[in-house]
Amino acid sequence: MAEVLVLVDHVDGMVRKTTLEMLTIARRLGEPSAVFIGAGLDAAKEVLAQYGAEKLYGFESADYDDYVVAPKAEVLAQLVTSASPAAVLMTSSPEGKEIAGRLSIKTESGLITDAVDVQAGEGGAVRTTQSVFAGGYTVQATVTKGTPIITVKPNSVAPEAVSGAAVEQAVEVSISEGAKGARITDRKPRAATGRPELTEAAIVVSGGRGTAGDFSKIEEFADSLGAAVGASRAAVDAGWYPHTSQIGQTGKEVSPQLYVAAGISGAIQHRAGMQTSKTIIAINKDEEAPIFELVDFGVVGDLFKVLPQATEAVNKAKG
Amino acid sequence: MNIVVCIKYVPDAQAELTFNASDNTTDRLGVEGLLSELDEYAIEAGLKLAEAAAGGVAENTVTVLTVGPDKAADAIKKALQMGAHAGVHVSDEAIHGSDAAATSLILAEAVKKIGSPDLILTGMASTDGSMGVVPAMLAERLGLPQVTLAAELTVDGGTVIIRRDGDTASVTITASLPALVSVTDQINEPRYPSFKGIMAAKKKPVETWSLADLGLDAGSVGLAAAWTKVESFTKRPPRAKGQIVTDEGDGGTQLAEFLTTHKFV
Ligand SMILES: Cc1cc2nc3c(=O)[nH]c(=O)nc-3n(C[C@H](O)[C@H](O)[C@H](O)COP(=O)(O)OP(=O)(O)OC[C@H]3O[C@@H](n4cnc5c(N)ncnc54)[C@H](O)[C@@H]3O)c2cc1C
Numbered sequence A: 001m002a003e004v005l006v007l008v009d010h011v012d013g014m015v016r017k018t019t020l021e022m023l024t025i026a027r028r029l030g031e032p033s034a035v036f037i038g039a040g041l042d043a044a045k046e047v048l049a050q051y052g053a054e055k056l057y058g059f060e061s062a063d064y065d066d067y068v069v070a071p072k073a074e075v076l077a078q079l080v081t082s083a084s085p086a087a088v089l090m091t092s093s094p095e096g097k098e099i100a101g102r103l104s105i106k107t108e109s110g111l112i113t114d115a116v117d118v119q120a121g122e123g124g125a126v127r128t129t130q131s132v133f134a135g136g137y138t139v140q141a142t143v144t145k146g147t148p149i150i151t152v153k154p155n156s157v158a159p160e161a162v163s164g165a166a167v168e169q170a171v172e173v174s175i176s177e178g179a180k181g182a183r184i185t186d187r188k189p190r191a192a193t194g195r196p197e198l199t200e201a202a203i204v205v206s207g208g209r210g211t212a213g214d215f216s217k218i219e220e221f222a223d224s225l226g227a228a229v230g231a232s233r234a235a236v237d238a239g240w241y242p243h244t245s246q247i248g249q250t251g252k253e254v255s256p257q258l259y260v261a262a263g264i265s266g267a268i269q270h271r272a273g274m275q276t277s278k279t280i281i282a283i284n285k286d287e288e289a290p291i292f293e294l295v296d297f298g299v300v301g302d303l304f305k306v307l308p309q310a311t312e313a314v315n316k317a318k319g
Numbered sequence B: 001m002n003i004v005v006c007i008k009y010v011p012d013a014q015a016e017l018t019f020n021a022s023d024n025t026t027d028r029l030g031v032e033g034l035l036s037e038l039d040e041y042a043i044e045a046g047l048k049l050a051e052a053a054a055g056g057v058a059e060n061t062v063t064v065l066t067v068g069p070d071k072a073a074d075a076i077k078k079a080l081q082m083g084a085h086a087g088v089h090v091s092d093e094a095i096h097g098s099d100a101a102a103t104s105l106i107l108a109e110a111v112k113k114i115g116s117p118d119l120i121l122t123g124m125a126s127t128d129g130s131m132g133v134v135p136a137m138l139a140e141r142l143g144l145p146q147v148t149l150a151a152e153l154t155v156d157g158g159t160v161i162i163r164r165d166g167d168t169a170s171v172t173i174t175a176s177l178p179a180l181v182s183v184t185d186q187i188n189e190p191r192y193p194s195f196k197g198i199m200a201a202k203k204k205p206v207e208t209w210s211l212a213d214l215g216l217d218a219g220s221v222g223l224a225a226a227w228t229k230v231e232s233f234t235k236r237p238p239r240a241k242g243q244i245v246t247d248e249g250d251g252g253t254q255l256a257e258f259l260t261t262h263k264f265v
């Protein structure tokens, strides 16, 4: 069976859940091989084996973390040549997409981004599902040239633990000088919020202009559910919440089990980032707000009254 | 400094977007189109750099480049009204149905024909396909460093410096010119065309190139040459109408009940 390369999405060896989802998808298409690039390989090995990586290509060097995208694309291009994989999977994050873009040109291979599902089709062809035009359409696509390169949206499948051999492969790669053209020269780490990462979270609670700048009720409700906190662009532009928490076309795309929008009207650009959520709840003063067209459950009311009451009830139910 | 800004003409996001049933491509003719809003930030960034550089707009040029149908000329017009110096429109029947790889090929050849710019600017993603990959593909084809998703951009001599706000850190990225830079909607506030700008735009040069002008074979782009294929599309069924309650003092309790019933608690 052919290998399927999965580019490990990690932060200093802390493997992100999306990687485990991709390993699960890779098993449908062939034998999963994890490709780890950057620092922290040792910390990652165990979980990669637990989720079915048969092979492990490790390229451990802090150097990779100092350059933007291009060196990682070179590593993958060399592996595509040596391993002839059935497909290459990576996360549909800005970085994942850019690596995929460069890899696509280097290997003359078709690229599909933002897949929400990937299946083995007839004759082994890789068949993807995308949700496009702000969730209005579902598209099935295939790659017709080269090695299918697919970026997969987080939360697309439930990761399944299956033990893999994770046999380490020694492969020499070379990185060109040209790939080192864009350098990271300074890094200001963000303070951790203690809440789950937005794109990985099972539940996301977001606030908009309706919060009038007070996110405390949003955060308390989110914490009662162990949720991540998001924001509309109006809230971000007003400086109430950081841009990295923005949900939508120019922010993050999330597809959690549950999305709660409080004081958000539901503009098309916001929908583009949350419409694929499994269950949607809205709290809004205005019963005409377009967000109510999407909801499974909605409360017409003041978020400052509804959320604290709900938070208390949830905390009580948890005991 | 010579700056090229890549701009895309897209169907209006407020319109009902759909596909052509005959070949599964995006319907770009049946709906109103416009300059992709996210590319306005790239145009503004280019204009600001030209204005700030030694010699100002008299010596630093901003050329906008688009690949698209006849109506894409509207996107160029808007950019010229904002203040860009010149426009290049690559238009050819054979381009219809091009995928991201083919689009980047056409852009790369057009950039070479324009001359070797010091800086290529793009938006963060289009508002229709919204793949966010064309900038990386273009950089790869031109052998340039990519300095992407800039929330802040400065050019200092032969060096470009950006700030990118990532999930775990805010980073500074540096590269030597020539380079490709993509910008986010956090970078600036795009200007509106002034009356003077609108009048001046009428006299600005716009070139229209075919694939042959770029030395590209019609068979190398378009639907038939695409590396990906849309097999089918289905309109998502409208979501079943949910339960909506009006808060009469117990809205929060009802919300919590919904969460418990559906096992979110
Ligand atoms: C190119 C482009 C990209 C964009 N990208 C994004 C994006 O990525 N993400 C995004 O979110 N937007 C994006 N936008 C902006 C988008 O069009 C909307 O302007 C934005 O989503 C509005 O945010 P909002 O819903 O918080 O505010 P509003 O539309 O002002 O809605 C506020 C809502 O809060 C309700 N409300 C007020 N007070 C209360 C209360 N006490 N209790 C309950 N409800 C209350 C109101 O009834 C109203 O419905 C983009 C726009 C453009 C042009």
Ligand SMILES: Cc1cc2nc3c(=O)[nH]c(=O)nc-3n(C[C@H](O)[C@H](O)[C@H](O)COP(=O)(O)OP(=O)(O)OC[C@H]3O[C@@H](n4cnc5c(N)ncnc54)[C@H](O)[C@@H]3O)c2cc1C
Pocket: A111, A112, A113, A132, A133, A141, B006, B007, B008, B009, B026, B036, B038, B039, B042, B065, B066, B067, B068, B097, B098, B099, B100, B101, B103, B107, B121, B122, B123, B124, B125, B126, B128, B129, B130, B131, B132, B133, B134, B135, B228
């Ligand atoms: C819903 C949908 C899904 C698609 N999925 C795929 C897919 O999975 N794989 C695939 O290969 N193709 C796909 N396509 C086709 C692809 O979107 C287009 O071919 C497009 O040319 C390139 O991608 P983009 O619009 O997403 O650009 P992006 O990569 O999002 O564009 C980023 C920037 O590149 C520049 N740019 C992009 N296009 C042009 C242009 N025509 N002229 C000038 N500058 C430009 C702009 O500065 C823009 O801001 C899809 C199209 C649609 C509508």
